[in-house]
Amino acid sequence: MLWEKQKGSLGIYDPNDLTLRIKPKMSKLMLGKILFHELWHIIVDLNKKKIIDIGEEKCALLTEQFAVILKKNPKLKQLMNNCLK
Numbered sequence: 001m002l003w004e005k006q007k008g009s010l011g012i013y014d015p016n017d018l019t020l021r022i023k024p025k026m027s028k029l030m031l032g033k034i035l036f037h038e039l040w041h042i043i044v045d046l047n048k049k050k051i052i053d054i055g056e057e058k059c060a061l062l063t064e065q066f067a068v069i070l071k072k073n074p075k076l077k078q079l080m081n082n083c084l085k
C-alpha cells in the first residue's frame with residue numbers, strides 16, 4: 001500500500017502490480033470508507049469478478065457502509081479488531 005496523491009479519486013487498486021494507492025490527508029472516517037471500498041475491489045478482482053457487472057456506483061455506495069456500520073457499532077468494531085489480532 002502506498003500513500004500517493006490521486007487524480008480524481010481518493011484511492012485506487014492496480015491489479016497489474018497488486019498495489020493499493022491511497023490519497024494522504026483525509027478524515028479518519030473517509031479513510032475507513034475508502035479502505036473498505038478498495039478492499040472490495042481487491043476481493044472482486046481476486047475472485048475474477050468484474051466491477052462492470054456490479055457497477056462502480058453501486059460498489060461505492062455499498063462498500064462504504066462497512067465504515068459507517070463499524071463506526072456506529074463499537075462492540076462489533078472491537079470484535080472485528082480482536083478477530084484481526
Ligand SMILES: [Zn+2]
Pocket residue numbers: 037041056059060
Ligand atoms: Zn471504486
